[in-house]
Amino acid sequence: MDLDPSQSALVREGLIIAHHGVAVEVLFASGEHYLVRVKRRSGHVVGDDVLVRGEVLERLPRRTELRRRDAMGKVHLVGANLDVLGVVVSPSPPPPAGFIDRVIVAARAANLRPFVVVNKCDLDAAKGFIMELRDTYAEAVSVFPLSAVTGEGLTLLREFLGEGHRGAFVGITGVGKSSLLNALCPEIDLRVGTLNEYNGKGRHTTTVSTLHSLSDGGELIDTPGFQDFGLVDISAQDFADHFPGFEKTKEVRCRFRNCRHRTEPGCAVVELVTRGEVRAERYATYLEILREVV
Ligand SMILES: Nc1nc2c(ncn2[C@@H]2O[C@H](COP(=O)(O)OP(=O)(O)OP(=O)(O)O)[C@@H](O)[C@H]2O)c(=O)[nH]1
Ligand SMILES: [Mg+2]
Ligand SMILES: [Zn+2]
Structure with missing residues (x-):
């Protein structure tokens, strides 16, 4: 777990398995793991694949x-x-x-x-x-x-x-x-x-x-517990598409392509709610969270 200066010349691929703010712990294929210093806001996160060259970390592209x-x-x-x-x-x-x-x-x-x-x-x-x-x-x-x-x-x-x-x-x-x-x-x-x-x-x-x-x-x-899981950069359309309990809404079409399923005329989602095919509770929660979506 100590900083290891002897590795300076080598380039090795590793995986970040812990983030301690000023240092990240990197696991290598050999099973070895040690801390590498990083800047406070370096943007590294657990799960990142990295190349380690001495004290320098290079992040590889993320899949997700x-x-x-x-x-x-x-x-x-x-x-x-x-x-x-x-x-x-x-x-x-x-x-x-x-x-x-x-x-x-x-x-x-x-x-x-x-x-x-x-x-x-x-x-x-x-x-x-x-x-x-x-x-x-x-x-x-x-x-x-x-x-x-x-x-x-x-x-x-x-x-x-x-x-x-x-x-x-x-x-x-x-x-x-x-x-x-x-x-x-x-x-x-x-x-x-x-x-x-x-x-x-x-x-x-x-x-x-x-x-x-x-x-x-x-x-x-x-992960440490967090009270808030606010959504980041999501469109109203994606929000509705991914909302749990809205599975049936994928089979219907609203009059307007960019319908947010609130008070728009010809809203097929509201229609499903009226018919009881989407639960009123799901729809109410959807509307509640939609207010946070741009
Ligand atoms: N009755 C009961 N208590 C549990 C169970 N699992 C965990 N606990 C208790 O819940 C408390 C919190 O457990 P943690 O595992 O520390 O919770 P955590 O989600 O990791 O909390 P943070 O690290 O603060 O985010 C402890 O007192 C545990 O003993 C369970 O299955 N049944
Ligand atoms: Mg915990
Ligand atoms: Zn609609």
């Missing part, structure tokens, strides 16, 4: 990149070269309104396959919560109810990730993202929050994103 906007409007990179994105939620603490929807839309817009992980199934409150989520999202994406504590439901997720995907877990703090990674792969041994650390205080346990190889195949990035 996932970004989010925070509450202050600042854009953050979440990860590079991901295939799948798991939004982790729990009955306690519950997800903020629209959180799952924004993550699903952001993932699809970035060409990642989103999925929903419902952790803490061992809690009493979980039953109704799972039913509700299945009801809302199962048509759109895979939903994995499980428990990091009891191990229930982990096999299905392990198999899904084992198909060679590189994924990341995102979700608010305290839902159990790090606990899940530990449960999937015990040798990872990430620090997790203690119960009384949580009590609604929203303290973050994980502070940097880290990438891990899973023993059954696949790679997973653990």
